[in-house]
Amino acid sequence: MESIIIAQMAVSGAFMGLVYALIAYGFQLTYATSKSINFGQGELVMVSAFFSLTLINVGLPYWLVVPGGLLFGAVLGLFVERAGVRLALEQKSEGWILLTIIIGLFGFSAAENIWGRDDRPFPTPIPSESFQVFGVSITPLEISVAIGVLAVMGLIELFKRKTLLGKAFEAVSADRDAAELMGVSATRTIMLSYGLSGMVAAMAGILVSPITTVGPTMASALILKAFAVAVVAGLDSGFGVVLIGLFLGALESLASFYIGSGWREAPGLILLILALAVRPNGVFGKASIRKV
Secondary structure, eight states: OHHHHHHHHHHHHHHHHHHHHHHHHHHHHHHHHHSOOOTTHHHHHHHHHHHHHHHHHTTOOHHHHHHHHHHHHHHHHHHHIIIIIHHHHHTTOSHHHHHHHHHHHHHHHHHHHHHOSSOBOOOOSSOOOOEEETTEEEOHHHHHHHHHHHHHHHHHHHHHHHSHHHHHHHHHHHOHHHHHHTTOOHHHHHHHHHHHHHHHHHHHHHHHHHHHOBOTTHHHHHHHHHHHHHHHHOTTOTTHHHHHHHHHHHHHHHHHHHTOGGGTTHHHHHHHHHHHHHOTTOSSOOOOOOOO
């Protein structure tokens, strides 16, 4: 019986870990092209979830809500790039760190004033009744999370490898200066990466909201864990974030069950500290070579 409980907690946590992986993937997209990340990514998840909930409340069908929410997230990502990142990168400064944090705080305040401070349920046509797989209960909502995460990441990776815009993305990721010499616009490519990152954040919000509800504080609960996944996996590791996300989600669920819910955040913090101390490039990251 105890083994079934352990398996149940691990599986349920692993599905949530996929959401962390998706948000972490958004960090990777922007870091690849500009060596910058959006520290307000959690607020993009939250605001996009609220916007998608608004579309549902005005009567739009779910099959229109999802693309509408993704488009809104992409627009938010482009706004972050233009308002908080571009000038700092042109000046070769680290000002984007503070600016993305400020934009995130603005998004939090806007959400509280527009939608209120209370958590709200997120209606979905996906049934929530569970079914048994080898004694472990799994819900269609959890399956939808796995399908959505893997589908979005797979489509973006396919886009990067099979389209001209995607190849420009890969070129700037490999060597920005060489790409510009070949006629690739680094500025437009960075815009693309932030747009994709915002879309990924919106997808994460749409997937997780039916499970956790939508509220202004949902960003803080997700962003630290997603950042831990990105750093532990490596900011250039591709699908390595999926493995680390699964592991962290299962680990925090087990820690919450055996030690107490107050320790739920501990595994992510411990993994983050260990990664920074022992392997700063991440478990799946490539070692950086500096010329002297």
